[in-house]
Amino acid sequence: MTPEELKAACLDHHGAVEDFPFAPEVSVFKVAGKVFAITRLDEHPLAVSLKSDPDLAANLRAAHAAIRPGYHLNKRHWNTVTIDGSLGEEMVLDMIEDSYDLVVKSLTRAQRAALGG
Template identity: 65%
Template sequence: MTPEQLRAFCLDFNAAVEEFPFGPETSVFKVAGKMFALSALDGRPLTVNLKCEPEIAERLRADHPQWIVPGYHMNKRHWNTVTVGQLPVRMVRELIEDSYDLVVAGLPRAQRLRLDRP
């Protein structure tokens, strides 16, 4: 997955936006003002921070210790840093979608319904 593909995939979700609150080098992808992905798209290797359920986060880290680690500068219980190019694209896409879905699930019901994701 290239940086352009990562950006396009993140922005393809309903109401997703890209912002730069930490400077022009760090893309923050949000839904309803809440972050679901963060990446320095010009970084080498390409990594992305993604929200994850704590039990799943631990399992992913154990299964892929070189490529999935506790979230850099994030709450280590709820965020992973994923090295994009080292994992199957399908898996990376699923992790991004799971992150988006977790953030949406935490939104008030009225906002979730507006996003068509009850």
């Protein structure tokens, strides 16, 4: 997965936007103002931090060397995923979607309604 493909995968979700609240080189992807993905698109190897169900997060870390506790994030709820080819692209896309879905699920009914879709 290239940086452009990662960015497109994050922005492909309804209402997703890219923001730069930390630094110009740190892309933060949000829905309704809440973060679901953080990455440095110029980083080698490419990595992305994604929200995850706590039990699933621990299981993923135990099963895959490319998945580790979220860098500078709540380690219980976030994983940092290194995109080095060891994980299938479909798996990375599924983790992005899961992260987005977790954030949308946490929104108020009014916020979800404002998203449409």
